[in-house]
Amino acid sequence: MHSLLRRPKRAEDVFGVAPEVLPDSYVDRGDLDERIARLLNKKKHIALRGVSKCGKSWLRQRVVPSALVVQCRLGKTVLDIYREALGELGIRLEVSSTEATSLTGTVEATAEAGVNLIAKIAAKWGFSGTATDSITTKSVRQDINDLGFIADLIRESGRTLVIEDFHYLSHAERTKLAFDLKALWDYKTYVVIVGVWSGQNILVHLNSDLTARVREVPIVWSDEDLEKIFERGGKALNLQFSGDVVARAVKDCYGNAGILQRLIEGVLEEAGIEEEQKELTYVDDVSLLEDAELNYAEELNTVYLEFANRVSSGIRTRQNATGIYAHAMAVIMAASDDELIGGVPLDSIFKTAHAREPRIQKGNLRTVLERIEALQVDDAGRGLVLAYDESRKVVSVVDRQLLLYRKYATVPWPWEDLIAEADQQGEGFSGV
Structure with a gap:
């Protein structure tokens, strides 16, 4: 029975697909959170492999909460990744030429944080930048001629670069990134790669020099872990799902936590359950799940x-x-x-x-x-x-x-x- 001192939890706060983590139905399958947290301290790149809506983003938010996230799209290049990452740090990157892992161009601060980062790194590299006053902040522009300068900017920010949807990059850009990852590792700048691929160790396949420098972690769900979503979320809403409903939903989600979350959300909508129940309530009508699946298919x-x-x-x-x-x-x-x-x-x-x-x-x-x-x-x-x-x-x-x-x-x-x-x-x- 929920406490009278707080409002009842809403169903959508517990189950469903959301950009933010829903903690009441979040499951750490196979202690994966702790495993990745340990890997983040091992001076290696990490590759998280899993299909769409399998929970990669929630996992990343849990273990790398202040990440520097770049989202890949078809047609995006590795240089675009660096531009967007530095843009998040208040730095504009302009590249005039690139060859292998050597870059020639400039970085320019567009915000106060960027000014401070460039000043620190420029001093380390023995560069002398110039600063001019503007209306809101200082503008610092610095020539660069090495990927190491970009690596130092990212590392000095204290944030981990996360490249999501790696699979959208073309094969040529994936290969280029794989070679850049070796250089970034040399510069002690470690990256988290997130994406969908069916084979094992795709980055090592693209660049054998990454052997022992990248750890690939597949994100897969066992039936037992999927069942825990029902258990945890049900407890939060004071619900008990029947074995038939759980088994059918686990079978029909094809090992995908995101699909399962959407199906459970649909079941509760069909049952008219909108919030935490005052008394333990049983959800045991499989026809509710069938209706939820039909509605989901219609949405798709x-x-x-x-x-x-x-x-x-x-x-x-x-x-x-x-x-x-x-x-x-x-x-x-x-x-x-x-x-x-x-x-x-x-x-x-x-x-x-x-x-x-x-x-x-x-x-x-x-x-x-x-x-x-x-x-x-x-x-x-x-x-x-x-x-x-x-x-x-x-x-x-x-x-x-x-x-x-x-x-x-x-x-x-x-x-x-x-x-x-x-x-x-x-x-x-x-x-x-």
């Missing part, structure tokens, strides 16, 4: 129709490869849940696609898969659903909400129409 309808439209529009612009793209999407989207979670191999996609259309060649198909991510995102570089892992040569689902949506969706995907159009026009298989 717009998301995946836009996804399908973006992909279709992108495919139509590839006049010399329309059929290859369309057949590839048809095969991928027909794969089972387990296949999409584990990664559908290029060889399997080719085998099925080639059986459907003998003109498809494996080399061209591989090139198409390498470009498939660019078809999916919006103008802001967001919205990735499927990702291609070049190291393992597999396509996997980044957004597992797709799997729940497929379970209830009745709208057909447009790939077959595109295939028919390509066949009628007699094109779409000659190249990429």
Whole structure:
């Protein structure tokens, strides 16, 4: 029974997907918080690997509360990452040239904090900056010719650089960042990389010099840990969820804590439970969960129709490869849940696609898969659903909400129409 001296907790304060951590339903699976906290003191880069909505951001907020966070989008470069990170510190970075890990350019303070940082680092490097008075603060401009200067600025700030959504970077930019990470490690500036990738140790694969310098931590959920979300949140709201409701929700969230949080939120909405209960209340009607899943799928309808439209529009612009793209999407989207979670191999996609259309060649198909991510995102570089892992040569689902949506969706995907159009026009298989 909740205390009369405080207001009852609201359901949305306990369950759901939120930008801030909801402590009453937060679960430290496998003591991961403590493990990462220890790693932060071990002078290593940390790579947090996990699918969309698996709790990476909440975890990062818990273990690195004052992070210097840069969000990646498709088309962003490594230099953009440095610009945004320094911008958060009140420093503008202008680069005139770059070669390997050597940078030539300038940094200029745009805020008082930036002035102090540049002054400290410039003195260490033996530089003499100039300061001129402005209306609000001093402006300090300093030439730089080494990544080490940027590393020192970040380290001197006392904040940890966190690069989120690493998977949105192109393969070339991922590789460049992997080599920069070795240099940053040499400069004792340690970075946390957060993203989605299906293979192990992607950064070491991109740059073998990172061996023993980066620790990769997969963020995965056991059924037991997912069940604890019900237990912790239920206790906060004075609720008891039945074993049937818990088991069905855990099965239908596909190992994803974010999806589970949304399903529980939906169940409570269907049950009319808006706040902490005065007496222990049982939630044992599985039909409430079924209704919540249907409503969730309906909400996702717009998301995946836009996804399908973006992909279709992108495919139509590839006049010399329309059929290859369309057949590839048809095969991928027909794969089972387990296949999409584990990664559908290029060889399997080719085998099925080639059986459907003998003109498809494996080399061209591989090139198409390498470009498939660019078809999916919006103008802001967001919205990735499927990702291609070049190291393992597999396509996997980044957004597992797709799997729940497929379970209830009745709208057909447009790939077959595109295939028919390509066949009628007699094109779409000659190249990429």
